[in-house]
Amino acid sequence: MKFTLLILTIFLFLGMRNTPIYSVKLKLSNIRNANGRIQLQFYKDEKTFKAETPYKQIYIPKANVKNHYLEYTIQLEEGVWGLALLDDENSNGKMDYTILPKEGFAFGNYYHTGWSRPKFDDFKLDIHENTFVTIKFRYV
Numbered sequence: 787m788k789f790t791l792l793i794l795t796i797f798l799f800l801g802m803r804n805t806p807i808y809s810v811k812l813k814l815s816n817i818r819n820a821n822g823r824i825q826l827q828f829y830k831d832e833k834t835f836k837a838e839t840p841y842k843q844i845y846i847p848k849a850n851v852k853n854h855y856l857e858y859t860i861q862l863e864e865g866v867w868g869l870a871l872l873d874d875e876n877s878n879g880k881m882d883y884t885i886l887p888k889e890g891f892a893f894g895n896y897y898h899t900g901w902s903r904p905k906f907d908d909f910k911l912d913i914h915e916n917t918f919v920t921i922k923f924r925y926v
Contacts, residue, residue, distance in 0.1 A: 869894030
């Protein structure tokens with residue numbers, strides 16, 4: 787009986803990991819310089835984006851920036867994702883300000899030109915296959 791429960795538990799656990807994973811090639815452009823790193827935050831919905839509580843976060847080294855351009859590939863589970871990026875030029879993990887942002891920012895497949903924060907729906911991506919995402923940094 788205990789063995790049967792153990793086997794069932796293992797099958798249930800393994801069944802939860804059937805979400806496909808895809809390669810997402812990021813094409814980052816308009817990067818001001820090779821100082822610091824790119825901070826990439828992954829959001830699942832408007833609520834987590836507003837609260838600034840990303841599902842996960844990674845740092846992309848800028849050592850390979852050439853002509854203000856960088857390509858980087860990530861692996862993402864199938865589903866809806868919002869990608870928000872910071873050109874963290876001094877590697878302190880946050881956006882620096884005077885009155886305006888001193889560092890660049892960007893969003894997946896969306897170039898933000900407004901003065902207020904974008905909505906999650908503006909930059910959400912529906913990942914269901916290997917894909918390319920174009921991302922252009924903005925500096926104010």
